Amino acid sequence: xxxxxxxxxxxxxxxxxxxxxxxxxxxxxxxxxxxxxxxxxxxxxxxxxxxxxxxxxxxxxxxxxxxxxxxxxxxxxxxxxxxxxxxxxxxxxxxxxxxxxxxxxxxxxxxxxxxxxxxxxxxxxxxxxxxxxxxxxxxxxxxxxxx
Numbered sequence: 001x002x003x004x005x006x007x008x009x010x011x012x013x014x015x016x017x018x019x020x021x022x023x024x025x026x027x028x029x030x031x032x033x034x035x036x037x038x039x040x041x042x043x044x045x046x047x048x049x050x051x052x053x054x055x056x057x058x059x060x061x062x063x064x065x066x067x068x069x070x071x072x073x074x075x076x077x078x079x080x081x082x083x084x085x086x087x088x089x090x091x092x093x094x095x096x097x098x099x100x101x102x103x104x105x106x107x108x109x110x111x112x113x114x115x116x117x118x119x120x121x122x123x124x125x126x127x128x129x130x131x132x133x134x135x136x137x138x139x140x141x142x143x144x145x146x147x
């Protein structure tokens with residue numbers, strides 16, 4: 001059993017009643033998690049796994065994916081979700097995270113950067129810092145061409 005915090009980046013239908021979540025977690029880095037049965041009306045997890053939410057998670061190892069056992073919302077970032085311009089910026093940040101971070105690898109600095117970027121909403125600064133944290137020299141790359 002794994003207890004961690006995570007930011008739900010995106011979701012996709014896995015089958016009739018399950019969802020596949022992409023989550024950046026504090027303890028594991030970017031992971032894919034199967035949320036079994038969450039599309040059922042009686043699912044207790046149904047409303048605690050919205051994209052662009054900070055949540056406390058309990059996960060277990062599954063055959064193909066980690067499996068979500070419990071989720072509690074810490075922050076839904078409602079101030080972002082209510083403002084279309086802020087929401088667009090966060091969606092871009094989420095897409096960059098999903099594209100730039102390939103595997104499951106814990107990185108405390110990236111975790112902090114993501115949380116900070118949800119407050120600052122400065123995409124250029126986020127790109128530059130992420131490139132640096134991933135081991136590249138931002139000066140040698142055209143930041144605006146990233147994503």
